[in-house]
Amino acid sequence: NETGLTGKSVIVTGAGSGIGRAAALRFASAGAKVLVADLNGETARETVESVEAAGGAAVAVTGDLGDQAVVDRVVATAVEEFGSLDVLVNNAGIMDRMSAAADVSDAEWERVLRVNLTAPFLLTRAALPHMLAAGKGAIVNTASEAGLRGSAAGAAYTASKHGVIGLTKNLAVMYRGKGIRANAIAPGGVATNITVDAEQGAHGPATIAPYFGNIGSVTSAEDQAAAIVFLASDAAAGINGAILPVDSGWAAV
Numbered sequence: 222n223e224t225g226l227t228g229k230s231v232i233v234t235g236a237g238s239g240i241g242r243a244a245a246l247r248f249a250s251a252g253a254k255v256l257v258a259d260l261n262g263e264t265a266r267e268t269v270e271s272v273e274a275a276g277g278a279a280v281a282v283t284g285d286l287g288d289q290a291v292v293d294r295v296v297a298t299a300v301e302e303f304g305s306l307d308v309l310v311n312n313a314g315i316m317d318r319m320s321a322a323a324d325v326s327d328a329e330w331e332r333v334l335r336v337n338l339t340a341p342f343l344l345t346r347a348a349l350p351h352m353l354a355a356g357k358g359a360i361v362n363t364a365s366e367a368g369l370r371g372s373a374a375g376a377a378y379t380a381s382k383h384g385v386i387g388l389t390k391n392l393a394v395m396y397r398g399k400g401i402r403a404n405a406i407a408p409g410g411v412a413t414n415i416t417v418d419a420e421q422g423a424h425g426p427a428t429i430a431p432y433f434g435n436i437g438s439v440t441s442a443e444d445q446a447a448a449i450v451f452l453a454s455d456a457a458a459g460i461n462g463a464i465l466p467v468d469s470g471w472a473a474v
């Protein structure tokens with residue numbers, strides 16, 4: 222088919238839920254083989270079962286992607302099971318407590334940065350040798366509206382998603398001419414299982430709420446998955462270093 226994804230080996234992180242699960246199913250229906258990486262073994266297995274029920278091929282690897290050993294296992298399993306690594310989707314992420322800087326604990330800062338920014342870096346670094354050897358590859362990162370503006374989340378999440386956008390652009394520049402493209406989606410509000418910690422900082426939602434009025438309508442995980450698969454596909458062969466808002470127009474406000 223015209224996606225060029227038939228038979229390709231694709232890693233999707235956070236594929237046990239929400240945007241990642243929708244992306245795994247869409248890649249599989251385009252003919253790709255999908256490695257489902259998630260912290261939650263039960264939901265990861267459910268995604269694998271859904272892919273298989275639809276006639277596709279998938280395998281799950283469970284663990285914390287902030288851990289180098291888990292990252293190495295994810296990449297090695299994709300290569301061993303599927304024979305190559307063509308697409309990496311860094312999608313797993315966690316929300317912060319919507320806290321302003323003075324209210325952010327060391328633990329919150331370190332966890333949000335590790336999962337949302339360090340894990341995509343670790344996975345990318347582990348995937349690149351395989352893509353460079355093949356002379357081709359596509360990386361798609363799930364950033365956020367919070368990577369484009371200061372009014373969509375707390376300090377930690379906002380910094381992490383600005384970081385993801387910086388990493389995406391730098392990859393695009395460093396590896397252009399080597400057959401590897403790196404792009405990101407910037408979702409606005411999406412109906413998924415992601416949660417904001419109930420106990421929030423003093424300058425949290427109340428401070429940001431007035432700016433949230435611009436959010437527009439909430440999109441579906443499937444809307445986000447369509448953009449991820451497009452950016453990974455041959456239809457996006459000329460697109461590198463792009464940050465694509467999938468946000469019902471929030472970024473245009």
Ligand code: NAD
Binds near residue numbers: 364412
């Ligand atoms: P979700 O909570 O439904 O799914 C996220 C998945 O990531 C879960 O299955 C979770 O187990 C997994 N995960 C979390 N930490 C992990 C870790 N350390 N290692 C491995 N897996 C881990 O959330 P979602 O909304 O589908 O989020 C996907 C991405 O979209 C995230 O990067 C999030 O920041 C981004 N995003 C979401 C929204 C939104 O409104 N939902 C908006 C903008 C961006």
